[in-house]
Amino acid sequence: MGREQEELWDAETAREYDTPGTGMFAPEVLGPTVERLAALADGGAALEFAIGTGRVAVPLARRGVPVTGIDLSRPMIDRLRAKADGATIPVVVGDMATATAPGTFRLVYLVFNTIANLLTQDAQVACFRNAARHLTPGGRFVIELWVPExxxxxxxxxxxxxxxxxxxxxxxxxxxxxxxxxxxxxxxxxxxxxxxxxxxHRYIWPAELDLMARLAGFALESRHADWNGTEFTAESPSHVSVYRLPHDG
Incomplete structure (x- = not known):
């Protein structure tokens, strides 16, 4: 993502990012997110692109899902390290469009609009391809993203x-x-x-996102308006889209 993004997610931003119990960290927001991701991991390991301070990864790991992360911001990772050590949640420092984490995963996920931090279409397509490289056959890539207003x-x-x-x-x-x-x-x-x-940010229409997925070998499995499974409609301000790779054979 480049130096601009590295400078954006600096130590000051990392210090102010966590708001325990409120906002993105409110139980009614975080609870359904973690439960849905745990179900989609289907007993396997998960990789979070742009893991940040571990808002989702820490409770997901406590839920019993092995989680690895990729993130460009060392200050954000430092905040995560105050919550979980490297053995509990390993993190690779790098760009989510290109960095490689060791192992293979049943689930790769990107939450809270983070794919839009990639500022070109090429980088966003590369992110899909990077997710595909990390997944086992039949694995899922989940994206939470807002609908441009x-x-x-x-x-x-x-x-x-x-x-x-x-x-x-x-x-x-x-x-x-x-x-x-x-x-x-x-x-x-x-x-x-x-x-x-x-x-x-670079905003993405749902239809464009689906085409990016197809270029990387994914098919859309489901799309809902939120983590609770609410129906996605023309009035929905955001969506949770689940893409899946084909099974072997």
Whole structure:
């Protein structure tokens, strides 16, 4: 992913990433994620691309699934190491589109929109191919990804407010020619000052994602709106898509 992404996921970001019990770490968010991934691993080992601080990997390993990770950010891995040692959750430092982890797996997974951190279509296709290289025949690749909100973008406007809550405003700016979006995260208190954190992404339509999967030898097995198995519709803001390699023979 390059130096830009390495600098983005630095020590300061890693320190602020974990929010135990709330947000992405809330039991109602994390519980269904871990249970579904454990079922999809089907008794085998799992590989997490962009494992980060272990938000999903740590509880999944405690659930009895052997987990290995790949991540580009050493500060994020350092945070993970405070929760689990290298024998419990081995991690390879590298780009999820190209890095190789030892062993083979029944499941490879990418959560919380992370494939969009790869900023070109070529890199995203390479990520699918890298997942396929790590999987046994019949293995699954699971991606959690948001649906681009272009229907909210009137002609001539480039920005969409994606979330507003106490002390936080999220704003996405779109470059529709190149399928790029930059998420602007504004956090603030009662005073006049605010803090801005920006993350660049390349957005992917579900149909384009399915074609990437086919190029890597996968077929779509299922798509739901969330980890609980809610039906995916035209109004769903995100999806959990499960791709599977063919069995031998």
């Amino acid at each position: 272009l229907r909210k973008l009137p002609p001539g406007r480039q920005a969409v407010v994606c979330r507003v809550e106490t002390g936080y405003i999220g704003l996405d700016t779109y470059d529709t020619l190149h399928q790029h979006v930059v998420s602007h995260h504004f956090t603030f208190g009662a005073g006049r000052d605010a803090r801005l954190f920006r993350t660049p």
